[in-house]
Amino acid sequence: MRSRPLISLGATLALLVAACGGGTSGTPAPSLPTSLGPGEGALTVLAWPGYAEDGSTDPAVDWITPFEQETGCQVTVQVFGTSDEAFTLFQTNPEQFDVISASGDASLRLVAGGFVQPINVDLVPSYKEIFDSLKDRDWNTVDGVHYGIPHGRGANQIMWRTDIVDPAPTSWQAMFDPNSPYAGKFSVYDAPIYIADAAVVLMKTRPDLGIKNPYALDETQFAAAVDLLKKQKPAVGEYWVDYTKQIDSFTNGNTVIGTTWQVIANVLQASGVPVETRKPEEGATGWSDTWMVNSKTKHLNCAYRFLNHITSAEVNIQIAEYFGEAPANRNSCALAQNPDHCAIFHAEEDDFWKDVWYWTTPTERCLDGRTDVKCKGFDEWVKAWTEIRSG
Amino acid sequence: MATTIARQIPPTVGRRLAAWLHRRPAVRAAGLLAGPVGWLVVVYVGSLLILFLNAFWSRDAFSGATIYEPTLRNFAELLDDPYPGITARTVLMAALVTVTCAALALPVAYYMARVASPRIRNALVVAVIVPLWASYLIKVYSWRLILAEQGILNWALAPLGLRGPGFGDVAVWLVFTYLWLPYMILPVYAGLSRIPDSLFEASADLGARPWMTIRRIVLPLAMPAIVAGSIFTFSLTLGDYIAPATVSTTIFIGNAIFSNFGAGNFPLAAALSLVPLVIVLLYLLVARRLGAFEAL
Structure with missing residues (x-):
């Protein structure tokens, strides 16, 4: 009890400092809500496919309708295929989307651009149940200010047709060898961030380059990664963004080995296509997503309730099982339909995630802490990707 | 005399406008064309103009914000690989x-x-x-x-x-x-x-x-x-x-x-x-x- 006044004094001071310091950069001053009022009746959600299912994809897959019934917030969902698409949608329609499921390669840009607002995690009861290893990370917390609630994580895995590819690949190099018997049938994710996948391979095969973080690439390291991808290009059967496109080409045999999300493998297996996935020995790129709230939202109460609903144990595990990723909520594993789900996705093993490089926006200031060199910023990545694709 | 006046059709607003327009063919043509030409100018030429203007801005690489300072950098980039x-x-x-x-x-x-x-x-x-x-x-x-x-x-x-x-x-x-x-x-x-x-x-x-x-x-x-x-x-x-x-x-x-x-x-x-x-x-x-x- 004695320390209470001190804390509130400290909080007031912090708010004052923050308020005075605000406006210098794109980051708005944190003015956190302290309590929730009644819902505003509507909410628009921008989400990865499979994250905000309202039964329209599959009547059995629905965690939005219960939320609507419970809170009276009518939810409109729009899905996106890449972080860049999400960012552009948010940037061009700054008031349209109330909440977004942002991966690390979008979240920091959203914070820097002032598009999302700080979150009072005390108003989101689920936050206490989130794995500690997902809290306070670079992509969801800036200078000690929380910008969202962690949602879950996954690795970009290698997938192959078990009836065609033999032996089963254990390394990403199976997708980078132009002389492979499966050359011409590689399936590659079509986004600049994929350059990091090449960097992950180089971390193993070219230790002389000294890559410490696949998103912090200096001139030489970047050139090596781009070069690797240019050599891969003739062997690529398809670049995919739309996940239905990859499902289609794995089904009809146009591609037989590629980088994928577990959810795609699940859909393929469910429709009888013999595929298998694995995290290759080099490690992998991956994602750790965060639910964030638009700084211009007019539905703040619905947004906070949504954040709590979507990261609550019961819902978090439904999404994790449907999408095929590790849930963020510690208590959710016990509720899984498949009791092995959290084991399969290594939700509780911090070791597994050591070599998973979560998508992060590359910046000129090297993310691995080097100060003697300049790293390639995201615009350079975009340009290089256009160059690779046009080769 | 009074009967002839009564038999005439009363000059409504619409009729008067029609008569007025009949004497002014240029106004008539302008009125007819204003819609389609306005559409062409605003929607077609206007959007092209905005596109053209956008090509002279640049953007902040990290935050993605547009920088509204005219530059020819984008055109120079078109000549690059x-x-x-x-x-x-x-x-x-x-x-x-x-x-x-x-x-x-x-x-x-x-x-x-x-x-x-x-x-x-x-x-x-x-x-x-x-x-x-x-x-x-x-x-x-x-x-x-x-x-x-x-x-x-x-x-x-x-x-x-x-x-x-x-x-x-x-x-x-x-x-x-x-x-x-x-x-x-x-x-x-x-x-x-x-x-x-x-x-x-x-x-x-x-x-x-x-x-x-x-x-x-x-x-x-x-x-x-x-x-x-x-x-x-x-x-x-x-x-x-x-x-x-x-x-x-x-x-x-x-x-x-x-x-x-x-x-x-x-x-x-x-x-x-x-x-x-x-x-x-x-x-x-x-x-x-x-x-x-x-x-x-």
Whole structure:
């Protein structure tokens, strides 16, 4: 009890400092809500496919309708295929989307651009149940200010047709060898961030380059990664963004080995296509997503309730099982339909995630802490990707 | 006197306006044209102008915010790799598709215009137009199914020990040719129908063989129509990005614009969008010289 006044004094001071310091950069001053009022009746959600299912994809897959019934917030969902698409949608329609499921390669840009607002995690009861290893990370917390609630994580895995590819690949190099018997049938994710996948391979095969973080690439390291991808290009059967496109080409045999999300493998297996996935020995790129709230939202109460609903144990595990990723909520594993789900996705093993490089926006200031060199910023990545694709 | 006045129709507002307009033909024309011309100026020219303006801005690489300071950086970037290569590839593809469409359209249109009976002619016109009713996406995705590894084409060719071209540049060429062929056939058909029969008779009277007639009579008279059709096939190919993304791994100008737009770099995307625009304008200038506008 004695320390209470001190804390509130400290909080007031912090708010004052923050308020005075605000406006210098794109980051708005944190003015956190302290309590929730009644819902505003509507909410628009921008989400990865499979994250905000309202039964329209599959009547059995629905965690939005219960939320609507419970809170009276009518939810409109729009899905996106890449972080860049999400960012552009948010940037061009700054008031349209109330909440977004942002991966690390979008979240920091959203914070820097002032598009999302700080979150009072005390108003989101689920936050206490989130794995500690997902809290306070670079992509969801800036200078000690929380910008969202962690949602879950996954690795970009290698997938192959078990009836065609033999032996089963254990390394990403199976997708980078132009002389492979499966050359011409590689399936590659079509986004600049994929350059990091090449960097992950180089971390193993070219230790002389000294890559410490696949998103912090200096001139030489970047050139090596781009070069690797240019050599891969003739062997690529398809670049995919739309996940239905990859499902289609794995089904009809146009591609037989590629980088994928577990959810795609699940859909393929469910429709009888013999595929298998694995995290290759080099490690992998991956994602750790965060639910964030638009700084211009007019539905703040619905947004906070949504954040709590979507990261609550019961819902978090439904999404994790449907999408095929590790849930963020510690208590959710016990509720899984498949009791092995959290084991399969290594939700509780911090070791597994050591070599998973979560998508992060590359910046000129090297993310691995080097100060003697300049790293390639995201615009350079975009340009290089256009160059690779046009080769 | 009083009765005649009563019999006259009372001058309502509408009537008075009509009478007033009747005396002023210029105002009448302006009123009629204000709507469509306003639409053209605001929606068509206006959006092009905004596009043009955007090409002079730049953007902050990290936050993605647009920097509103005029710069020519985007245009300079267009001259850097990989953009000249992409532009060249796109123009080459557009030219190739145009030539193929012309080569296919000429015999079909000739048959429709000069050989076929009215009944067959009507059937053929319908056959050419019907694909235009189907959704563009359905058509592109059908080609995906046709050309796929385990698709119809490979299945049909397998007994002969052959294989289809698969996905790639050839696939893009096939799909574009299929998509835009009706736009070539229709103007060429119209152009060939307009050639008077007497010219063919005169040619025959003077002893010309069929091939000579085609070379000396049909081709020169069909040329403006072919050029008119080529405006469609050329410019449509130049701007398309969905077909290449669906059946190949290569990218064209449209894809480069799309990916820059997707990455939030609107200024560079705008500058890139001006490239096909300029190419089409140049093409139209040449087409006008060749008399294509009279054949449209």
